[in-house]
Amino acid sequence: MVLVAWYFFYLAVTPGAEPCYVRELPLPVHTKFVEEHEAVLTALLRQLIPTYLNEASRTFAARLRLREPEPLVYVRVLDPQLSAGLSFGLSEFMVPLSKFQDLQPPGHTVLITENKITFLTLPALAGAVAVWGQGFAVGLVEHAAWLQARQVFYWGDLDAAGLQILNRLRRYCPAARPLLMDAATLAQYQQFQVRATPVAAAVLQHLTPAEQALSTTWPTTTCGWSRSAFRRRPCWPRCKWRARTCCLPIAWTAKSNPLFCLALLRQLFQWLVEL
Structure with a gap:
């Protein structure tokens, strides 16, 4: 224990010393x-080098200013033409958080x-x-200014x-729009509601009035439309349809030539056949 404490004392008093993993x-x-x-080690170092410890950090390694594995962000390029144009030729990849912030x-x-399953089964768009937000870890996108x-x-x-x-995401992306997260969707698929995991109450200041009103649908222990509903066959075709059509307005204005519009209408017809 003394040897370990000595090592951290060395890091504290040596400028430019490179920390390592635990x-x-x-x-x-x-x-x-x-x-x-x-x-025991944290208590000991608080007495020996209190100014060295980063008490604001939540993890032991960060508190002792050690290196930690960097979080990875899972990305899918949903447009086959775009993925074919990438130098590495992959449509799915995971990148370190620092690289994701500059990904472009x-x-x-x-x-x-x-x-994750919703992320993995998204159709071509x-x-x-697509980015897997990992639930409440959606704050990973905080410093990705390109969004x-x-x-x-x-x-x-x-x-x-x-x-x-969604409220947390809007802290970093104020213009983010929800997909299939409205009262109409909830009413249409009431038969697929299951008991959701209770969550603590929170101030949802970044939601619209309609979204805030919807949030009151679920008191602390009520039923909610949880992830199992996304796996139900009756609603999955509509989910894919909504995901596809969300990209049409920008795609339509990006290329206004007649041949592109004809190809887009043809693709639209194919999606309707799938429904």
């Missing part, structure tokens, strides 16, 4: 030693989803890119938690 400590202890003694992907529309220049949609569970996540 299990990378250059000390004669086994790889899990520090993690197994987090509480192609396309004019970004569709952020709450649930012209000019669109401000895109048409952003959010598709989450139609329940109290889903609306709270």
